[in-house]
Amino acid sequence: MMSGSTPGFAFRTTATDGHARAGVLSTAHGDVLTPTFMPVGTQGSVKTLTPAEVAATGARIVLGNGYHLWLRPGPELIAAHGGLHGFVHWPHAMLTDSGGFQAYSLGEQCKVDDDGLLFRSHLDGSRRALSPEESMRVQGLIGADIAMQLDVCPPAEASGAEVLRAVRRTTAWARRCLQAKRPEQALFGIVQGGTDVPTRLAHADELGALPFDGLALGGLSVGEPNALMHELLEAVAHRMDGARPRYLMGVGTPSDLLRGIRAGIDMFDCVMPTRNARNGQALCWAGKIVIKQARYRDDQQPLDSRCTCPACTEGYSRAYLRHLFMAGEILVLRLLSVHNLHFYGELVRRAREAIVENRFEAFCSASLSELGTGP
Amino acid sequence: MMSGSTPGFAFRTTATDGHARAGVLSTAHGDVLTPTFMPVGTQGSVKTLTPAEVAATGARIVLGNGYHLWLRPGPELIAAHGGLHGFVHWPHAMLTDSGGFQAYSLGEQCKVDDDGLLFRSHLDGSRRALSPEESMRVQGLIGADIAMQLDVCPPAEASGAEVLRAVRRTTAWARRCLQAKRPEQALFGIVQGGTDVPTRLAHADELGALPFDGLALGGLSVGEPNALMHELLEAVAHRMDGARPRYLMGVGTPSDLLRGIRAGIDMFDCVMPTRNARNGQALCWAGKIVIKQARYRDDQQPLDSRCTCPACTEGYSRAYLRHLFMAGEILVLRLLSVHNLHFYGELVRRAREAIVENRFEAFCSASLSELGTGP
DSSP: OOOOOOTTOEEEEEEEETTEEEEEEEETTEEEEESEEEOEETTSSOTTOOHHHHHHTTOOEEEEOHHHHHHTTOHHHHHHTTHHHHHHTOOSEEEEOOSHHHHHHTSEEEEEETTEEEEEOTTTOOEEEEOHHHHHHHHHHHTOSEEEOOOOOOOTTOOHHHHHHHHHHHHHHHHHHHHHSOTTSEEEEEEOOTTOHHHHHHHHHHHHTSOOSEEEEOSOSSSSOHHHHHHHHHHHGGGSOTTSOEEETTOOOHHHHHHHHHHTOOEEEOSHHHHHHHTTEEOOTTOOEETTSGGGTTOOSOSOTTOOSHHHHSSOOHHHHHHHHHTTOHHHHHHHHHHHHHHHHHHHHHHHHHHHTTOHHHHHHHHHHHHTTOO | OOOOOOTTOEEEEEEEETTEEEEEEEETTEEEEESEEEOEETTSSOTTOOHHHHHHTTOOEEEEOHHHHHHTTOHHHHHHTTHHHHHHTOOSEEEEOOSHHHHHHTSEEEEEETTEEEEEOTTTOOEEEEOHHHHHHHHHHHTOSEEEOOOOOOOTTOOHHHHHHHHHHHHHHHHHHHHHSOTTSEEEEEEOOTTOHHHHHHHHHHHHTSOOSEEEEOSOSSSSOHHHHHHHHHHHGGGSOTTSOEEETTOOOHHHHHHHHHHTOOEEEOSHHHHHHHTTEEOOTTOOEETTSGGGTTOOSOSOTTOOSHHHHSSOOHHHHHHHHHTTOHHHHHHHHHHHHHHHHHHHHHHHHHHHTTOHHHHHHHHHHHHTTOO
């Protein structure tokens, strides 16, 4: 195994409990305690919230979206602002994804060959080419602390041959991204392999032999049964190089996070807490609240009486939040967003505490049972 | 003249400068320094902002909309929360309008007779009847510090006969509202009369003879030429009973506010600062900024370098705000809203300071000239 040597970037594990681990990810923009959840700021904004509000949920690292920021406002403009940190005024750590996943899912007429992706922008139909080198150039200009390699992310229904081709291409692009990366920017490799454990383990070893600063699991939560993902996590995560941070991309529900942490994952990102908020859903320990339901019409309780977030402690009742949602008022989208991110922040904070105190398994079982099948 | 005697409600003038006056409006929810601008919380929310953010712009009184709150969520639900103060968690003063103006403008098939308004709800088409007594019942349940009488607000193109009929009906409804009002809730009368000065003066005297706690000018900024409104203000405002607060309803631009204050007005409300914000317009002393314009694409300056609001002091550049607007991000609507309300808050604060220091005319002329024809 051969870790990266990006200046200012480091990872160390400070406690373990089973496969679960507590650690510290050090970046040029501060330390991030792991396990950690990264709120998603797709277009340079964690939707509806200010950077200070995001930080107050406990987040010390956010994710920016390479595809969206590449197309609009463009990496050169961001670079002229001193990078994404300066542009969006976020003082803590940041990670960008390669843009590949959104090029597949949002780009039109997307074609993949050995050189990269060819597609049309979903914004204006313009032709775009995303090679490993272009992704590194774009992410370099955006200037997050951590960049992600360009990878090939096959759909859940892909054949075994397709998955193997994706793995091979991802490895080839991994080498090209490492060649093209900026010395001061950390770079993570992305393990592919669908839900086949031996393929995943082989790819984890292959990428682990390269000087990446961290290793991610990609191509999960793309439509495969949730139980399959959990099995794969249990079999693979703890066998990825333990000296480097392990990042499970685009996942997931609170239960997914708990299972991921138990399997040895350190980092997560997902749009769920903010997207669900905008759909009127609040994640609570006692279960999900769908705020438009008539049962909340006269309910003077706060969203979650056990929660310490601003939405739950500054005097907003469920009835008022429901009224705002029914009336189409933006304030409720903010309040539910901050609540859901606070919930995720608390979840990883408590998980970390349990790991440090060597009681993670009990915490995890009790939490999974309390959360039930949802949210 | 005969002022109201609502317990806990009082108004006193502390300084005058020409017709302009500085005063203190005392309510059960604190003192409001006048001249004052009331941000509009149509549906129980000053759009996009929390109560604390609204208060931080300097506002100490907000307006709730009788029509909207009557239809949704309904005054009984609000009363069960301890009134609108408790429902929306706003600790300072509040005023509600009667619902009449929105019934005319939003309600469908609206008919007016001596008993009130008959119309269909714009939300569900249900038949609704708004009499003076029903308006007072609704506003009583909503429980703002100040209620407004139900009035008849003729359009700008109304004939002289229509205007006179509106005035007569408004006076009849004034008496009925005073009969029906809650003892603990202040009530303002609404002077009508179109742009005819003698009609306005006569109506101001007529209503001034009734025990209202304040007097408003209604039926302005309804489509008449702006200069006509200014002339009317100059001729009428200072001749409305000086012992009571004078409120110019639904007005207006920063220039309108300055002219209103010069004419002797104490209170204003308008959706402009928040509505313009949602359309991407920032009000600045140096002129209006339309944030989507290409000229701001690379502009690293804050919105207004002379402004002390969070949007201007927390590191957001014009280029970033433009990006957020082009990308449809809610954060920019918040930032422009808080900026515009802060601008209005500063405007009335400076106006008050100038009155107290006996230099209002110079301040007013300089400001009108700096603002130009806009914003």
